[in-house]
Amino acid sequence: MSAYKPVAIPSYPKLGEKITQDTLYWRRYKTPVQIKEFGAVTNIDFSPEQPYNYAVTASTRIHIYGKYSQEPIKTFSRFKDTAYCGTYRGDGKLLAAGCEDSVVQLFDISGKAALRQFIGHTKAVHFVDFTADKFRIVSGSDDYASKIWDIPNGIEISTYKEHTDYVRCGCASKLNDDLFVTGSYDHTVKLFDARTEKSVMTMEHEQPVESVLLFPSGGLLVSAGGRFVKVWDLLKGGQLLVSLRNHHKTVTSLCLSSSGQRLLSGSLDRHVKIYSTTNYKVVHSFDYAASILSLALAPDDEMIVVGMTNSVLNVKHRKPEDKKPSQPKEKKHPRYRMFVKGRNYRPQSDDFIVSKPVKKHLRKYDSLLRGFQVSAALDAVLESTIVNSTPEVTVAVMNDIERRGTLKNALAGRDEKQLSTILLFLMKHIVDPRFAPILLNVAEKVTDIYSTVINQSPVVDKLFLKLQDVLEKEVNYQEELLEVLGMMDTLFATMARKKTTISKETKPTSIPEDKDSMAVQSSS
Missing domain, CATH: 2.130.10.10 (YVTN repeat-like/Quinoprotein amine dehydrogenase)
Structure with missing residues (x-):
């Protein structure tokens, strides 16, 4: 079996204030x-x-x-x-x-x-x-x-x-x-x-x-x-x-x-x-x-x-700048010279270099995905430390599980607390244009799975209503933006048409020669 490839976390442009x-x-x-x-x-x-x-x-x-x-x-x-x-x-x-x-x-x-x-x-x-x-x-x-x-x-x-x-x-x-x-x-x-x-x-x-x-x-x-x-x-x-x-x-x-x-x-x-x-x-x-x-x-x-x-x-x-105390250099044992030929030594052409293979350490969610534990991997990336600081990791794991065709299995069989965590994450990031294509698919699957048990828990029912409200507001906002875009396109088209008309009206036309000048030219 081929070696496991860790989940690729896409890099998104950082939002907010530029740090200078x-x-x-x-x-x-x-x-x-x-x-x-x-x-x-x-x-x-x-x-x-x-x-x-x-x-x-x-x-x-x-x-x-x-x-x-x-x-x-x-x-x-x-x-x-x-x-x-x-x-x-x-x-x-x-x-x-x-x-x-x-x-x-x-x-x-x-x-x-x-x-x-x-x-x-x-x-x-x-x-x-x-x-x-x-x-x-x-x-x-x-x-x-x-x-x-x-x-x-x-x-x-x-x-x-x-x-x-x-x-x-x-x-x-x-x-x-x-x-x-x-x-x-x-x-x-x-x-x-x-x-x-x-x-x-x-x-x-x-x-x-x-x-x-x-x-x-x-x-x-x-x-x-x-x-x-x-x-x-x-x-x-x-x-x-x-x-x-x-x-x-x-x-x-x-x-x-x-x-x-x-x-x-x-x-x-x-x-x-x-x-x-x-x-x-x-x-x-x-x-x-x-x-x-x-x-x-x-x-x-x-x-x-x-x-x-x-x-x-x-x-x-203003806080004083942190000055790190200078650490004394460790003294090397005299035997050190016998095994290392100086700090600036470079290998020669006839030297035989023994390279030690570097062991790759997988993240917790990668280890679980490697063992096909998709539900546990999803739980690992829904922890508060990851969700609050690096939500792109959570979205990337969801996307990888969907690519495997097991997203529905990972979302199913959850209790009230676990489902609330997923719904809160969706409410916070579903309107983010960086994550929307993936999270809309997740929200659709969550709704399909738990639509029959919504009324059994008032907490989950309230979270679903809030998620619906967030989506409705985003839809209304997008519709208003499309209307404004249409108005601006019409305005720009009208301005371009006016400029074209003005340029045509101001274009110089050929001046017809009068009859006297033509007669003088013919007589000459």
Whole structure:
């Protein structure tokens, strides 16, 4: 008798997300820690200095959290109304924030009371930031104005009133002491130079601007508003480089990784998208339970902190990479040299090589099929470990049993539990186009065998009804797809006919010669 050939398991294309290096990297962020705040979390800002504490602005408070603390290690609550945009200075020693009562406050991280209060705006101040020289503060307000404040003297230096709507976001350059950017609900982003009296550049975002971000090099600017994230080249006069539309609702926040190679955006659609800054394609995404208002990434990329509308702060820490300890090499006995002629030895032409036959180990279902135990082989591939991880193995064994002509025998004579397992597998995979041709045949045989005993078991009866419902839904879905396909074929045929007619009408015709020209030609 010829040797047994194991069941050939066909390889199917893998469904779902494509696994890339970015996928593996961002999946290393552990299960999040949920912290309940007093109100919607409108801003998160990390300290640029270790240990990288972060300030969370929510309601009338600014809480300072440590890297692993679930309770605030410090709180600033000297606000009469809602606080906005708690932001660290470059050295991590001072913190500035705006407020609904139009006052900009400056705090010392080691103290509690405000060091300075800058009064000059007439409406809520939603954005504050420190300039690169650390001695000035830039602010933007709902009174359409942007102001620059002097920290040592506590006075206003200059005011810009070029926006025609609320100024809700902005940022200062980390390289140039005098450059800063503001974004407004008038759909524009403006670049200002503190040495001039007017803006030096204006970009039309075409949506109310919710967040702006300058790249570390200072040459690129990112703006977010509506469903769009747009990247501008400041070195080319504010030229639009790319417009991204990967969110379904308003984009509210932006941040960059420490290397500047990944851009993150958070939105009211509960998603955080991660883009590569080389081609601006989405390389990964995170899903959250509520709409996202604020987003921040730690300077060392070890934490992602997200603030949501349901007053929850979501904190994810990245797992450290597993470093396998180097195992010491086993010392070889001196006799080893007498039997092996070195590690790099290659057989010579006059050497006689004795090859040991490799013994093939069969899988459990192959061993059972080899012994013609088709029912037991089917039971072996219906185990939960195989069904859940590799359903293609189960389908391949069913197909092999059908090829042998013994599928009906393998399915017959089963109790309620075994039959339920088969029906559950059919319900889950029968509409999968990869398995449908085989499983439809299996479902037909199961129905023929057990149609007389359906009413005897309520469990089996319920599973048969569910299987029938799955098949009916799939049939209706296919009918709808065929209708849509017919409509599209008609539409394409009509468009092709119109193009043919237009091309015929526009085809140039030969111009008849007039009689005078013909007479001149004949006389000549």
